[in-house]
Amino acid sequence: MAEFMDVHHGMKGITSEQLQEAHRADLAVQGEEGVRFKQAWADPRSGEVYCLSEAPSAEAVMRVHERAGHPADEIHPVPLTA
Amino acid sequence: MAEFMDVHHGMKGITSEQLQEAHRADLAVQGEEGVRFKQAWADPRSGEVYCLSEAPSAEAVMRVHERAGHPADEIHPVPLTA
Numbered sequence: 001m002a003e004f005m006d007v008h009h010g011m012k013g014i015t016s017e018q019l020q021e022a023h024r025a026d027l028a029v030q031g032e033e034g035v036r037f038k039q040a041w042a043d044p045r046s047g048e049v050y051c052l053s054e055a056p057s058a059e060a061v062m063r064v065h066e067r068a069g070h071p072a073d074e075i076h077p078v079p080l081t082a
Numbered sequence: 083m084a085e086f087m088d089v090h091h092g093m094k095g096i097t098s099e100q101l102q103e104a105h106r107a108d109l110a111v112q113g114e115e116g117v118r119f120k121q122a123w124a125d126p127r128s129g130e131v132y133c134l135s136e137a138p139s140a141e142a143v144m145r146v147h148e149r150a151g152h153p154a155d156e157i158h159p160v161p162l163t164a
Contacts, residue, residue: 005123005125005130005132014162015162016162019162019163019164022164023164039163040163040164041085041087041134041160041162041163042160042161042162042163042164043087043158043159043160043161043162044161044162045158045159046158048087048156048158050087050160052123076125076128077125077127078123078124078132079124079125079126080096080098080101080123080125080126081101081121081122081123081124082101082104082105082121082122
């Protein structure tokens with residue numbers, strides 16, 4: 001398992017309810033892909049959304065987000081933390 | 083206090099030691115700006131670095147990173163979390 005940070009662009013105006021709903025949709029399918037979403041952060045003004053996960057691969061992260069209806073624009077493995 | 087995610091581009095090849103050193107440099111001056119850096123994640127392959135902080139303003143986050151010698155390329159308030 002590795003840690004990943006994925007980024008969604010263009011989510012300007014996202015509400016707290018929409019972020020919660022999107023996160024719930026990820027959680028509902030993540031187990032089937034071996035992924036664990038840990039946290040998500042959103043900036044409604046710029047439309048950037050960041051999701052931190054543990055997963056077997058970037059592809060698995062993408063499959064969860066795709067199945068949940070919101071494919072990520074970037075997925076980065078983040079093997080280094082401080 | 084609000085939460086911020088800032089992003090540094092172009093850090094390709096960053097090592098764990100370099101990330102730790104950069105983080106320590108932030109911690110050394112953050113108190114003077116009222117900022118608390120919570121975590122940093124780095125992808126040495128793409129060169130993306132993400133830093134999560136609590137701060138009074140985006141400008142305060144930038145001042146810490148500038149004083150530590152590594153200004154951020156993007157700073158986003160992230161008032162929504164899930």
